[in-house]
Ligand SMILES: Nc1ncnc2c1ncn2[C@@H]1O[C@H](COP(=O)(O)OP(=O)(O)O)[C@@H](O)[C@H]1O
């Protein structure tokens with residue numbers, strides 16, 4: 326029996342969301358311009374867009390880390406104003422604390438919320454097993470490879486069974502092979518757990534492979550250019566999907582937008 | 593037949609290889625040993641040269657005593673050295689302790705308050721350009737001949753490295769780490785104790801180690817200027833009596849004091865702080 330129970334995915338409603346950064350040195354930056362986005366419970370939504378289009382800003386607002394300039398976000402009909410216990414976040418770098426063991430890193434959110442660490446220890450072990458790191462609990466981050474460390478970071482984000490998992494280019498720093506494996510494993514894990522996922526990436530192929538919906542954002546000010554529903558059966562197989570003309574159709578649709586905006590130049 | 597000989601041949605090759613690996617291992621271990629103790633070997637060699645060169649050069653013991661003579665003197669004068677060593681140790685610890693007690697809160701103020709950083713930090717850097725040693729006579733003038741000027745000097749010298757390394761340690765934290773723990777709902781107090789402080793500890797201890805070595809210098813210089821006790825005072829005494837051996841013995845005692853304190857800090861660090869790259 327698995328100690329990790331399926332989570333009820335959260336429902337997210339983003340309405341007229343606007344973010345302006347006021348800076349001391351230069352002019353104000355309009356990072357997000359009146360974004361509307363509704364995310365269904367338990368769906369996997371990928372956000373792609375060029376660098377600087379406001380993807381990380383969107384994540385930061387969802388996580389309650391940055392004040393909203395205008396509009397609002399509700400998660401399970403609760404307005405987001407500050408960090409929220411229904412959310413787990415995975416960043417591009419693993420951000421493991423090097424002075425803590427793997428298990429201690431995974432239990433950090435539990436410690437911070439003042440919950441009973443002992444009660445969650447078994448669950449942390451179970452999560453480690455699910456990501457293929459059974460028995461690594463007592464190791465230190467410096468003893469693990471980049472891919473393993475990011476797996477630990479994912480366990481840490483999942484320890485509280487968050488209804489919403491936010492991932493900001495989580496595989497961007499990994500080599501191609503590790504990345505492919507991580508993408509496959511993330512899909513497996515998500516199918517089992519059922520959280521709502523917002524997955525930020527600049528990899529069009531990984532977005533289409535993983536997501537139920539791909540949101541394509543335009544460069545500054547960030548707006549939604551395309552909301553693409555990806556209709557392919559799961560579980561999806563990386564190598565097989567790459568031979569599928571339907572997959573390539575989706576990828577082309579996204580690339581064409583980037584080409585039209587001059588982000589990708591066609592020759 | 594051919595098969596058998598071939599077989600035994602391969603066994604022979606294997607044992608040969610086994611011997612070679614044992615030899616290689618032994619060689620490797622010897623290499624490790626020499627590497628680990630190379631500093632010690634060099635020190636012993638230099639002392640031996642010193643020991644042999646003094647009688648050969650015809651220098652009198654008043655000019656340059658031999659290492660053995662110094663070592664014997666240290667052994668004989670242990671109670672004397674200890675009684676003065678205590679005083680210096682106390683001055684160093686008090687000065688360093690004040691450096692920590694004032695330096696750490698000061699670093700926190702500089703780190704957390706922009707106004708404080710703008711006002712105090714430049715002042716502190718400017719203060720650092722004053723050679724503290726030059727303050728010793730002035731401190732004696734104001735604070736007398738007792739402990740106070742030595743402790744003050746040790747403190748003034750220790751303060752700067754403690755503050756600089758603590759502030760730099762706190763400021764160099766990856767901003768994303770702060771975002772991470774904030775996303776878990778951490779308040780600033782939790783952020784400080786769970787992330788900021790542990791991440792800054794290697795830096796802070798780096799500052800402590802520099803500071804404690806400098807504190808020893810501060811205390812001894814204070815004793816040179818005006819004192820009735822302490823290793824610096826003992827050295828001056830030995831000087832005026834042309835007791836060069838005792839003079840050297842005091843130098844050894846001062847070094848031993850500094851080195852011991854350094855390694856005590858190093859030990860404490862190894863217990864409380866993890867270095868980024870070390871596995872454990
Ligand atoms: N803290 C900040 N202060 C000022 N400008 C910012 C800040 N964070 C992001 N920006 C600006 O907002 C825009 C969007 O940034 P970001 O959300 O990081 O984009 P992305 O993640 O898509 O690369 C960029 O132009 C960036 O320079």
Ligand SMILES: [Mg+2]
Nearest residue numbers: 380381382493
């Ligand atoms: Mg980004």
